[in-house]
Each structure stands twice: as structure tokens, then as C-alpha cells.
Amino acid sequence: MHDDIKRSNEPIFWALFGAGGTFGAVCAPALILSLLILYPYLGEGAEPGVFYRFLDTFIGRLFLAVFVALTAWSGLHRLVHTLHDLKVHWSKLPLVCYGAALLITVLALYGAFACP
Amino acid sequence: MSTKRKPYIREMDCCWWKKNPFYRFYMLREGTCVFSIWISLLLLLFLFAPASFTTVIKNPIICLLNLAALLASLLHSKTWFELTPKALNLPADRLDFLVKGLQTATIAFSVLVLALSLL
Amino acid sequence: MADAKKMLLKILRYDPEHDSAPHFVPYGVPWDDQTSFLDGLQYLKDNVCPDLSFRSSCRMAICGSCGVMINGVPKLACKTFLRHYPDGANVEPLANFPVERDLVVDLTHFLEYIQALKPYVIGNSRQPKDGPNMQTPEEMSRYHQFALCINCGLCYAACPQFGLNPAFYGPGAITLGHRYNLDSRDHGQADRMRNINSENGVWGCTLVGYCSEVCPKHVDPAAALQQCKVAGALDFASSVLHCKKNKEACHVD
Numbered sequence: 330m331h332d333d334i335k336r337s338n339e340p341i342f343w344a345l346f347g348a349g350g351t352f353g354a355v356c357a358p359a360l361i362l363s364l365l366i367l368y369p370y371l372g373e374g375a376e377p378g379v380f381y382r383f384l385d386t387f388i389g390r391l392f393l394a395v396f397v398a399l400t401a402w403s404g405l406h407r408l409v410h411t412l413h414d415l416k417v418h419w420s421k422l423p424l425v426c427y428g429a430a431l432l433i434t435v436l437a438l439y440g441a442f443a444c445p
Numbered sequence: 446m447s448t449k450r451k452p453y454i455r456e457m458d459c460c461w462w463k464k465n466p467f468y469r470f471y472m473l474r475e476g477t478c479v480f481s482i483w484i485s486l487l488l489l490l491f492l493f494a495p496a497s498f499t500t501v502i503k504n505p506i507i508c509l510l511n512l513a514a515l516l517a518s519l520l521h522s523k524t525w526f527e528l529t530p531k532a533l534n535l536p537a538d539r540l541d542f543l544v545k546g547l548q549t550a551t552i553a554f555s556v557l558v559l560a561l562s563l564l
Numbered sequence: 565m566a567d568a569k570k571m572l573l574k575i576l577r578y579d580p581e582h583d584s585a586p587h588f589v590p591y592g593v594p595w596d597d598q599t600s601f602l603d604g605l606q607y608l609k610d611n612v613c614p615d616l617s618f619r620s621s622c623r624m625a626i627c628g629s630c631g632v633m634i635n636g637v638p639k640l641a642c643k644t645f646l647r648h649y650p651d652g653a654n655v656e657p658l659a660n661f662p663v664e665r666d667l668v669v670d671l672t673h674f675l676e677y678i679q680a681l682k683p684y685v686i687g688n689s690r691q692p693k694d695g696p697n698m699q700t701p702e703e704m705s706r707y708h709q710f711a712l713c714i715n716c717g718l719c720y721a722a723c724p725q726f727g728l729n730p731a732f733y734g735p736g737a738i739t740l741g742h743r744y745n746l747d748s749r750d751h752g753q754a755d756r757m758r759n760i761n762s763e764n765g766v767w768g769c770t771l772v773g774y775c776s777e778v779c780p781k782h783v784d785p786a787a788a789l790q791q792c793k794v795a796g797a798l799d800f801a802s803s804v805l806h807c808k809k810n811k812e813a814c815h816v817d
Contacts, residue, residue, distance in 0.1 A: 334758050334759060334762045335762055335763050336758075336761055336762060336763075336800075336803075337761060337762060337763045337765065337767045339767035340761070340767075340793075340796055340797040340799075340800035340801070341800070343767065343793060343797060344797050349481075350521075350525055351525065351529075351547075353481060353518065353521060353522075353525075354521055354522040354525040354526060354547070354551065355522070355547065355550050355551045355554055356551075356554060357481075357484065357518035357521065357522070358515060358518045358519055358522060358551070358555055359554055359555035359557075359558040359559060360484075360488070360558070361484055361511060361514050361515045361518055362515060362555075362558075362559065363558050363559060363562045364488065364491065365484060365487060365488075365502055365511040365514065365515075366502075366508070366511050366512065366515065367562060368498075368499065368502060369499055369502065369503055371562050371563060372562070373499060378561060378562040378563055378564055379561040379562075379564045380558055380561035380562040380564075381562065383561070390492065393488060393491070393492060394492060396488065397485050397488045397489050397492065398485075400481050400482075400484060400485040400488075401481075401482065401485040401486075403478070403481055404478040404479070404480075404481030404482040404485060405478075405482060406478075407475055407477075407478030407481070408478050408479070408482065410475070410770045411472070411475045411476070411478060413728065414462065414472070414475070414724065414728070414770070415459050416457075416458070416459040416728070417459075433485060433486070433489060436489060436493075437489055437492060440489065440492035440493050441492065449580060449581050450580060450664070451580035451581075452580070452662035452663060452664055452670050453578055453580070453585060453586055453662060453663040454662050454663075455586075455659070455660075455663065457660075457724070457727045457728060461724060461727065462724070464636060465636060465637075465774075467772075467773075467774050467777060468724065468772070468774065471772050471773070471774075475770070528771060528773070528790075530787075531771070531784070531786055531787040531790040531791070532787075532790035532791060532793065532794050533791070533794070534706055534746065534787075534791050536705070
């Protein structure tokens with residue numbers, strides 16, 4: 330029986346996973362198509378598309394930074410569980426994955442606020 | 446007290462998910478996380494260094510990976526919206542409305558972004 | 565049935581006094597369109613191998629005793645018919661549980677978790693003289709499907725997370741706890757939430773969803789667990805914000 334009931338801290342990561350998963354489900358297909366596949370053809374040159382010019386504004390960069398951060402949290406949270414499913418038992422795995430997600434979050438926000 | 450009990454424990458190996466089509470699809474769904482991490486890293490590069498980002502995504506192998514990421518994101522969207530109603534204890538008609546709303550939002554956002562990219 | 569055609573059933577046999585591991589034994593079972601797997605097992609016990617062990621009681625899918633794996637899928641033997649397996653079938657004890665003997669598994673974990681989740685009305689001071697405790701159809705519809713659980717354990721056999729970590733409370737017990745959390749007559753949510761939000765509680769679930777697929781009573785345990793996660797996350801947030809002074813505040817819809 331479970332007499333040693335310890336509160337799990339999973340809700341924090343689950344909430345971020347849920348937010349990132351929903352954000353990604355709505356936005357990821359379009360962003361992949363527009364930025365990762367079509368960017369060299371539409372985003373560069375003398376007259377980039379309106380969407381690419383939007384991403385040059387502060388709001389646009391912030392939007393992208395939030396997407397990057399939440400997608401990282403969501404992806405890395407799933408990775409932790411998937412590796413557990415594959416019986417990869419490394420006790421530092423959650424620390425490494427969530428640490429990486431935190432690092433990506435800090436970098437993305439820095440990129441949005443500080444970089445050109 | 447002596448006992449004749451000797452419960453046999455069937456250990457799960459790491460290939461458990463290969464034996465059942467339902468589990469295989471679950472692993473495919475969860476596997477999309479690799480591409481989530483991938484696009485997150487690429488877009489991080491875009492925020493910092495758009496010039497090297499362009500060079501990177503022009504690489505044919507990266508191009509193929511990004512096409513795979515697009516397919517993975519579509520699978521993620523489909524499965525995510527199908528499973529969203531499970532988290533909410535609402536009457537069926539309201540859940541149906543919610544799922545249709547999320548799907549419509551995805552299509553609308555995609556059309557908008559694509560149109561604005563072309564303009 | 566003596567002249568009837570025979571179907572090949574391979575049954576996973578295990579005798580703890582003599583066997584080091586379970587092994588398949590083939591049997592021929594006479595059958596027609598109305599023969600269930602439970603009928604087949606009973607035929608073998610009566611006519612072929614009296615030492616064959618399996619659990620059963622009601623033979624009408626309400627007692628939840630006769631769960632087995634048929635071709636690797638958790639099924640109630642009484643509700644599954646040989647006619648759907650013209651090429652024969654493998655019959656094994658429910659997956660993820662220790663095998664006690666033949667098709668009998670040790671359900672101790674499952675039963676302990678049900679007990680821990682307190683699936684009964686808590687904190688209702690109503691007396692018989694107060695008359696029936698009425699609910700609106702809307703109040704009942706919030707939990708009704710979760711109340712159809714017969715504790716057969718098929719969802720545990722379908723749950724890889726329970727297989728990977730037997731300390732995980734698992735789909736059935738959490739669903740039963742959730743059923744009472746959703747009941748307007750119950751005031752025990754804060755109590756159950758301690759277990760649900762613990763390290764072996766609902767957070768072990770990764771929404772594989774196979775539990776809901778195999779449930780013979782069409783309960784949706786996967787939905788109950790996702791709803792518990794939402795309630796659990798809100799409970800976590802409220803505990804962080806020190807809103808726990810008033811127990812009413814911990815009731816999460």
C-alpha cells in the first residue's frame with residue numbers, strides 16, 4: 330500500500346506540455362511549411378512576404394519565441410515519457426530534458442528581446 | 446506458514462509496443478516529439494542567425510527532415526484534437542463544437558500564414 | 565456437442581509446484597456459433613484437464629471474473645465467442661499481473677489501489693429521514709459512464725504503464741475514484757486527490773488509450789484519467805497558492 334504519499338511535481342510539466350501541444354497542434358504545420366520549407370523561396374530577397382516582415386517586428390519575434398519555448402517543453406516532456414516506455418532508466422533524464430527546455434526558453438526569449 | 450505459491454512475473458521488454466497495432470500507433474504518435482524538438486531548435490537558430498538558418502535549411506537532408514517534420518506535425522494535430530475531449534467532462538455536443546473549433550482554427554491559421562507568406 | 569467440429573485453443577498453463585515458467589498447451593474444443601471461450605474452458609475442465617484453473621462466475625459479463633488474453637487482447641471469456649476465431653486462438657492469463665496458476669492472476673495490486681482511491685461517497689451527513697438524495701440528470705450524466713465499471717482488470721492488462729511500473733494506480737482504480745469525485749453527493753475529492761496527485765497516481769498515465777479500447781462495459785478510463793490530470797493540475801496550483809484553508813475551494817469541476 331502507499332503510505333508514503335508524495336505529491337508529484339508532474340503537473341508543472343504536464344501543464345507546459347498541454348500548452349505546447351495545443352499551440353503546436355494549431356500553429357506548427359503552417360510554421361514548418363512557411364519557415365522551414367518555403368523560407369528560402371519567399372522569405373528572402375528584396376521583397377519578403379508580409380508574414381516574414383511580421384516576424385521581423387517585436388511582436389512577431391515574441392510570438393516565435395513563445396512557440397519555440399512551448400514546443401521544446403512539450404517535445405522534451407514527451408521524450409522523457411517515451412524513453413521511459415522504451416525502458417531507458419536513467420535517473421538524470423528528466424533533469425537533463427527539462428533543463429534543456431529551460432535553456433531553450435531563456436535563449437528564445439533573449440533572442441526575441443535582444444537580437445535584431 | 447509454508448506456501449505452494451510461486452507467482453510468475455512476465456517481464457516487459459523494451460519491444461512490448463511492437464506486438465500490437467494500437468501500441469505501434471501510440472509510439473508513432475509519441476515519436477512526433479523528436480520532430481517537435483527538431484523544429485524548436487531550428488527556429489531558435491532562425492531567431493538568432495537568419496543567414497546561417499537559410500544555409501542550413503537549404504541542405505537537401507535537412508529539407509527531407511523538415512518535410513518529415515511537416516508530416517509529423519500533421520499527425521500531432523490530428524491525434525491531439527482527437528484526444529482533447531477526453532480531458533473535459535462536457536456534454537458530447539459541446540465537445541464536438543470544441544474539436545471542430547480547434548480544427549477550424551488550425552486550417553484558418555495555416556491559410557492565413559501561407560497567404561501572408563506569399564503576399 | 566460430441567460430434568461437433570473442434571477448434572484448436574492453445575492455453576498458457578502454469579503449475580507453480582512443477583513449472584519454472586508458463587508454457588502453451590494445445591487443446592481441441594468442440595464448438596458451434598454459441599460457444600464462448602468460457603464455455604470452451606469449462607468443457608476442457610469437465611472433460612479433458614480437470615486441473616485447469618480459471619476464474620469465472622456470472623457468465624454474462626457483469627461479475628468481471630473471467631478476464632483473459634485472447635490472441636494477446638484482453639477480453640472477458642464469457643463475452644467472446646469462438647466463432648470469431650476460425651483459425652483457433654491463444655488463451656493467456658491477463659497481461660501485466662503475476663500469474664498465480666494457469667489463467668488465474670494475482671489481482672492484489674489492483675484491489676489495493678481500488679481501496680486506496682475510496683470509491684464510495686465520503687463526507688455526506690445526510691440521514692435516511694432526510695429522504696432520497698436527488699440528483700439532476702445533468703449531475704448524474706457527469707459520472708454515469710464511469711459507474712459502469714465491473715472491476716474486471718482488462719484495462720490493467722491493456723495498460724503498458726502498469727506493466728512498466730506496477731506501483732502505478734492504473735486506469736480502473738483512478739476511474740472509480742474519479743467517478744465519486746464527480747458525484748454531487750460526495751465530498752471526498754480532497755482526500756482522493758492526495759493519492760491521485762501522488763508520484764504513483766494519475767501522472768504515470770501517458771494516454772495510450774488502449775484501456776478504453778478494451779473495456780467490456782464501454783467505460784472510457786482514458787478520459788477519466790485525463791480529467792483527473794486537469795483536476796490534479798488545478799489542485800497543484802491551488803496548493804501552491806495556499807488556497808487549501810477552505811476545503812470547498814479544493815473542489816474542482
